Amino acid sequence: MTTVLERDGLIGAELERSPAAAKDYKGKVSPDWCPGCGDFGVLNAFQRAVFELGKKPHELLVVSGIGCSSNFPGFVNAYGMHTLHGRSLPVATGAKMANHELTVVCTGGDGDGYGIGGNHLTHIARRNVDLTYLVMNNQIYGLTTGQISPTSRLDMKTKSTPYGNLEMPLNPVTSAIMAGATYVARGFSADIKHLTELIKGGIRHEGFALIDIFSPCVTFNHDNDFAFFKSRVKKLEDEGHDPTDWKAACEKAMQWGDEIWTGLFFESDRPSIDSLEPVLDGPPIARRSPALTAAQAEKLVSRMM
Amino acid sequence: MSSNGLDLAIAIGGAAGQGIATPGNILARILVRRGLHLYAYNAYQSIIRGGHILLTLRTSDEPVHSHGDGIDVLLCLDQGTMDRHLGGLRPGARVIYDSGAIEPVDAPEGVVLCPMPVTELTGDSKNKLIQNTVALGVMMSLLGVDFSVLEDTLTQLFKRKGPAVVEENVSMARAGFDHAESSFDHLTTPLPDGGKPLAVWTGNQAIAMGGAAAGVKFYAAYPMSPSTGVLHWMAQNARDLGIMVRQVEDEIGVANMVIGAAHTGARAMCATSGGGFALMTEAIGSAAMMEIPVVYINVMRAGPSTGVPTKTEQGDLWQALGASQGDFERFIVAPKDSLDAFRTMAELFNLVDRAQCPGIVISDLLISEGTYSVDPDDIDLQPEIDRGALLTDPSPNGNYLRYAVTDSGISPRVPPGYEGFVHTVATDEHDEDGVLISDEYTHPHKRRRMVEKRARKFQGVAADVPAPVLEGPEDADVTLVGWGSTHGVIHEAAARLNEQGVTTNHLPIKWIVPFHGDEVGEILAAAKKVIVVENNHSGQFARYMRSETGFKAHGHIRKYDGEPFMPHHVVDGVLELVKGGTDIYVPYQEMIV
Numbered sequence: 001m002t003t004v005l006e007r008d009g010l011i012g013a014e015l016e017r018s019p020a021a022a023k024d025y026k027g028k029v030s031p032d033w034c035p036g037c038g039d040f041g042v043l044n045a046f047q048r049a050v051f052e053l054g055k056k057p058h059e060l061l062v063v064s065g066i067g068c069s070s071n072f073p074g075f076v077n078a079y080g081m082h083t084l085h086g087r088s089l090p091v092a093t094g095a096k097m098a099n100h101e102l103t104v105v106c107t108g109g110d111g112d113g114y115g116i117g118g119n120h121l122t123h124i125a126r127r128n129v130d131l132t133y134l135v136m137n138n139q140i141y142g143l144t145t146g147q148i149s150p151t152s153r154l155d156m157k158t159k160s161t162p163y164g165n166l167e168m169p170l171n172p173v174t175s176a177i178m179a180g181a182t183y184v185a186r187g188f189s190a191d192i193k194h195l196t197e198l199i200k201g202g203i204r205h206e207g208f209a210l211i212d213i214f215s216p217c218v219t220f221n222h223d224n225d226f227a228f229f230k231s232r233v234k235k236l237e238d239e240g241h242d243p244t245d246w247k248a249a250c251e252k253a254m255q256w257g258d259e260i261w262t263g264l265f266f267e268s269d270r271p272s273i274d275s276l277e278p279v280l281d282g283p284p285i286a287r288r289s290p291a292l293t294a295a296q297a298e299k300l301v302s303r304m305m
Numbered sequence: 306m307s308s309n310g311l312d313l314a315i316a317i318g319g320a321a322g323q324g325i326a327t328p329g330n331i332l333a334r335i336l337v338r339r340g341l342h343l344y345a346y347n348a349y350q351s352i353i354r355g356g357h358i359l360l361t362l363r364t365s366d367e368p369v370h371s372h373g374d375g376i377d378v379l380l381c382l383d384q385g386t387m388d389r390h391l392g393g394l395r396p397g398a399r400v401i402y403d404s405g406a407i408e409p410v411d412a413p414e415g416v417v418l419c420p421m422p423v424t425e426l427t428g429d430s431k432n433k434l435i436q437n438t439v440a441l442g443v444m445m446s447l448l449g450v451d452f453s454v455l456e457d458t459l460t461q462l463f464k465r466k467g468p469a470v471v472e473e474n475v476s477m478a479r480a481g482f483d484h485a486e487s488s489f490d491h492l493t494t495p496l497p498d499g500g501k502p503l504a505v506w507t508g509n510q511a512i513a514m515g516g517a518a519a520g521v522k523f524y525a526a527y528p529m530s531p532s533t534g535v536l537h538w539m540a541q542n543a544r545d546l547g548i549m550v551r552q553v554e555d556e557i558g559v560a561n562m563v564i565g566a567a568h569t570g571a572r573a574m575c576a577t578s579g580g581g582f583a584l585m586t587e588a589i590g591s592a593a594m595m596e597i598p599v600v601y602i603n604v605m606r607a608g609p610s611t612g613v614p615t616k617t618e619q620g621d622l623w624q625a626l627g628a629s630q631g632d633f634e635r636f637i638v639a640p641k642d643s644l645d646a647f648r649t650m651a652e653l654f655n656l657v658d659r660a661q662c663p664g665i666v667i668s669d670l671l672i673s674e675g676t677y678s679v680d681p682d683d684i685d686l687q688p689e690i691d692r693g694a695l696l697t698d699p700s701p702n703g704n705y706l707r708y709a710v711t712d713s714g715i716s717p718r719v720p721p722g723y724e725g726f727v728h729t730v731a732t733d734e735h736d737e738d739g740v741l742i743s744d745e746y747t748h749p750h751k752r753r754r755m756v757e758k759r760a761r762k763f764q765g766v767a768a769d770v771p772a773p774v775l776e777g778p779e780d781a782d783v784t785l786v787g788w789g790s791t792h793g794v795i796h797e798a799a800a801r802l803n804e805q806g807v808t809t810n811h812l813p814i815k816w817i818v819p820f821h822g823d824e825v826g827e828i829l830a831a832a833k834k835v836i837v838v839e840n841n842h843s844g845q846f847a848r849y850m851r852s853e854t855g856f857k858a859h860g861h862i863r864k865y866d867g868e869p870f871m872p873h874h875v876v877d878g879v880l881e882l883v884k885g886g887t888d889i890y891v892p893y894q895e896m897i898v
Contacts, residue, residue: 017628027729028740058724063565066732073729074741079721080729081568082741083561084591090558094565094573095721097549098523102569102722123554279549286720287697288547290520290690296546297686300514304504305338305681 001052021193023056025050027075038215038226039069039136041189046105046134049199051172061102063092065112067213068143069136072107084269086117089124089133096131101285103203111141114150114172124208125179130272132202135172136189136215139224146220172212173253176265177246183209184249184266189216190226190232194262201264207272214262227289229260236263243267311341311494314363314373315444318390319382322354323432328380328441329360329676331458333505336451337678340500344793345676346372348898351530351614357385359898362676366497370676370793374873376448378492378537380440381407389897391416399492401443403436419443419489426480430473438474442481445806449491452482498519504681509534509576509673511643511679512602515650517546518686520598523573524565525551525559527581530614531670532604535576556581560588560601567592567599568730570720572654576602579621582610582628583657589663590629595730596708596716596759598657598664598693600650605669607867616867617670619789619840622817622849625665632756634763636664637817638770639789643677644684645815651688656769659693660762661718667817669840672790694718701725706737712752714761720870767819775828777810778803783879784832786858788814788846789869793837798875807879814846826854836860836882838875861889868894 025047033039050060060078064070066085071078079102083091088106096104113121113135124133140158141147147160151172155164175182183205187195195213202209214229236243241252241263249265274280282288292300315332317325329345336343341364350356363373375395381387381402387409391400396415404420412418421443423436438459445455456475463471506514513535516524524543533553535551543550549566554561556577563573578583582603592599605621606614625637636656640646646668657664696719701703707728709716716737719726729735733743734752740749775784777799787795792813802809813827814820829835837847837858842865847858862878864870874892879888 028738056724056725058722060883061721062729071741073733074739075725079727080731080739081565081595082729082731082733082734083564083595084587087557087561087588087591090561090570091565091568093551093558094525094562094567095569096565097551097562097569098566099720099722100575101567119554120558123558128816232417263756277549279543279547284569284722285522285547285549286566290521290524290572290692292518292546292686294687297518300517300542300686301504301681303504304506304679305512305625 002165012050015266016095025077027077031073031075032069032071033068034219035070036218038138038189038217039072041192041195042069042134042136042213042215043075044073045187045195045199048196049203052196053200053202053203055103059103059167061092061095061104063095063104065117067109067112069107069109071174086112086115086120088112089117089120092131093124093127093129096129096274097280098286100130100280101284104201106131106133108135109142110135110137110139110149112152114170118150122175123175123212125181126212128156128180128182128207128270130206130274132199132205132209133197133211135212136223137172137209137212138217139169139216139223139229141218142217142220153223164182171253172210173265174250176210177253181186181210182207184267184272185209185211185264186253186262187211187213188229188262189213191233191262194235198264205267206275207270230259232258233262234259236261236265241265308761309366309494309497311497312363312365312373313377313492314361314375315378315380316356316359316361316376316390317380317382318386321356321358322350323700324437325358325360325366327434328437329362331441331462332362332444333676335454335458336362337477337503337505339496339498340502341366341497342369342503342677342679342818343505343676344369344372346671348649349676357389357898359386359390366500367804370797371872373867374871378444380437380444384408393895399447399489401440417489419447419485421481421484422470426484427477430477432473436476438477439481442478443485445480446485447489448491449495452479455482493564501680503678504684505678506643506675507534507674507676508646508668509604509644509674510538511647512576512650512666512668512673512685513538514686516600516649517542517548518573518688519651519654519688520576521548522571523549523563525562525575526555526739527553527556527559527577529578531606531674532576532578532602534673535602538757542660553583556584557588560585563599564588564592564595567597567820568595568720568857569722570697574600574602576604578606578622579608580606582624583620586628587630589635589665590631590633591732592663592761593629593633593635594732596661596718597730598654598661600653600664600666602666602668604673606669607865611898615670617667617840617869618867619791620845621667621896622845625667626818626849633757634660634662635818636660636662637667638664639667639817640672641789641792641813641815643672643675645785646672647684651690655689655691658691658695659715660766661693661715669790691854695720699723707739708735708737708755708758710737710758713760714758714764733805762770763819767821770816770819772824773812773822773828775810775812775816779807779810781808781810782833783807783809784812784829784835785809785838785875785879785881786812786814786835786850787838791840794870794872795838795875797872801872801876802879807883809879817849820853822853825850826856829854829856834883836862836879838870838878840864840869859888862891862892863893864892864894865895866894868896868898
């Protein structure tokens with residue numbers, strides 16, 4: 001049987017893995033994704049990025065929600081939390097606040113991050129927590145066997161929309177910029193080299209980084225497959241786009257046709273909440289002695305008298 | 306200080322926005338500084354301006370267990386307060402009011418009116434809240450307290466606002482005081498002085514402080530009455546105490562954020578009310594599955610749904626018992642009062658740390674928003690902290706299993722960040738190493754092993770918390786059973802019943818899970834007439850107790866009108882139930898607030 005990947009004449013992203021990078025960061029289990037799934041490319045790029053940044057596995061915390069792409073933490077050698085559907089961002093926020101020395105990366109899909117978890121995305125963006133969010137956006141619900149997602153195109157026919165999708169897809173890039181995200185990028189899982197750079201940039205960025213990644217579902221989305229993106233994606237880096245220009249970023253992000261832009265749309269140096277909150281000065285709060293000091297105790301009681 | 310029998314309820318009523326809190330706080334401070342005990346209940350509406358508020362401060366030189374049955378001194382700040390409450394006052398009660406603005410209609414016989422001509426006394430003051438200050442002066446006179454006490458308190462309170470404000474308040478208070486001295490008799494029982502000064506707190510402050518003492522370093526919340534006081538205390542003290550406090554977009558975010566923080570090794574908690582707790586429940590199950598110790602606090606209000614946001618109820622017991630899908634272990638505790646709530650926090654954190662699971666505190670509006678005196682020596686801000694099998698200096702042996710199957714079910718926990726212990730925790734069922742078994746690796750024997758491992762953590766855990774103890778005479782005609790915040794009012798009612806010749810004892814329940822089913826069952830089996838008292842309609846606790854003991858209570862006293870029990874509600878209920886003919890008594894709430 002010919003896989004969609006082969007039909008489209010693309011090399012399976014998993015074959016492109018760099019053995020050197022992958023070795024240290026390979027998880028206990030092999031990915032259970034469908035052969036040819038776009039998520040392999042994201043896994044590969046992530047492993048390269050953390051390798052190239054010199055991050056050790058124990059310094060990393062990878063937090064996911066639920067969905068095909070949320071199985072990600074199990075496939076990498078790093079501390080992981082495989083949390084509830086849509087809840088990776090609040091869990092990761094708590095973890096980062098309590099131990100700000102960790103490099104925290106969230107992973108998940110478009111349903112997880114833009115649907116059920118959408119509210120958290122808005123607020124983590126304005127809160128500007130220093131973590132990186134990789135959204136493997138395949139414009140479909142895969143694990144539930146093919147229903148529309150918040151990024152499915154209009155008129156798309158799926159099991160839940162047999163007569164076509166009537167709902168406008170949301171634009172993660174413009175939404176995140178409007179919500180206050182300070183690093184907003186879009187990648188394509190078949191362009192691992194480019195994606196690796198975007199992930200490295202996101203991790204290095206001190207603040208909330210959203211990287212929306214076209215990561216085609218080879219099983220349930222035959223509209224937005226590798227060939228669809230391959231023929232359309234262009235890189236902002238080749239165009240001399242200025243990522244401090246949010247208006248230009250939004251214009252580029254809204255383009256959806258023969259040209260679809262990838263790359264770093266927007267970056268700002270607005271300080272992260274981690275750096276603004278004096279309580280986090282010093283060692284992580286999780287590593288401090290939990291007990292109150294005698295002086296703190298005395299002050300609390302004296303104020304009640 | 307020996308008791309002189311003082312038992313005095315002072316109520317201040319008015320509309321929201323009339324500044325009831327300030328005279329309330331001033332009075333509370335004056336009382337506790339003399340060593341008097343205080344139990345204050347604020348009945349209010351979900352309106353920021355307008356509506357009716359009645360703050361009742363009950364004080365005694367003995368511990369006070371409830372807001373009592375009536376009002377001895379009523380300060381009316383508006384006509385509405387006069388109209389609502391004058392008719393219900395007992396002979397001897399005093400009513401203070403601005404005679405230029407408020408008219409007493411049909412005062413019951415024996416009620417003593419104490420009019421204040423506020424405009425005459427205050428001259429051309431533009432301060433709209435000045436009647437409150439005048440009234441405080443009147444109050445001091447009635448209570449037989451030296452004016453200097455009020456003068457000192459006002460000076461302290463207003464000194465930040467400058468000498469002009471201090472001067473105005475002191476002179477207006479004195480005008481009220483002098484007016485009362487020349488016009489009204491003092492109360493017959495003088496306000497004692499010279500006792501050990503007490504501190505004052507609200508239940509929410511006690512809960513927050515208990516968390517801080519237990520070592521909470523991360524607190525998250527979404528504002529929701531009546532739990533918001535915990536957030537306010539935490540936010541106020543965050544920087545002094547090194548606590549990361551976040552107000553989050555919703556309770557789902559809150560419940561998950563505390564899990565993330567707790568996973569890294571910080572003690573973390575959050576408080577909400579029933580509606581927010583409903584949103585948190587999925588996360589509570591995930592804490593159980595990932596074996597992360599977190600404390601969730603549900604300050605109950607009258608439900609269902611938005612319900613009656615500013616009124617109390619014990620309606621969320623079953624929600625706590627059933628919080629989240631699946632079959633898992635959790636602690637549930639319902640403290641009996643503010644001091645107990647304070648102490649419970651450290652106790653519960655030690656338990657959840659040892660068992661690596663979620664814990665739920667059930668408070669309610671009555672405990673949380675009430676203001677109480679507390680002996681400062683009873684506030685232990687440095688309690689024992691036991692983090693259980695949390696390894697903070699682990700040495701890697703190359704074979705770390707986060708969910709290692711052990712005899713106790715407890716697997717040593719290493720938080721993220723340590724070299725040599727890398728692992729993933731998962732909300733999916735997982736094996737000892739954290740690898741998912743829920744999808745393609747599903748394995749019934751592994752699944753069974755992990756369910757039993759988690760369950761073993763709770764084996765014998767009842768021994769870690771005290772079993773309920775019968776209070777009062779052993780061989781009584783009536784045994785009253787209550788849980789959580791009804792402790793005080795039942796205690797008082799039982800004492801009164803014993804005085805009236807109905808021998809009554811009291812079995813208060815604090816620990817819901819673990820529940821001492823055998824011990825409780827034995828006590829109940831030996832009891833003559835068991836009456837369950839609870840602040841809900843369907844008898845949630847009576848049904849739970851029956852499921853855990855097989856014991857069917859003989860009678861029930863239930864209240865679900867939003868207002869807490871007064872002692873006489875319980876007394877009347879017991880007398881009615883003892884007569885026979887019915888097994889359920891629903892008291893009538895006389896005071897409409």
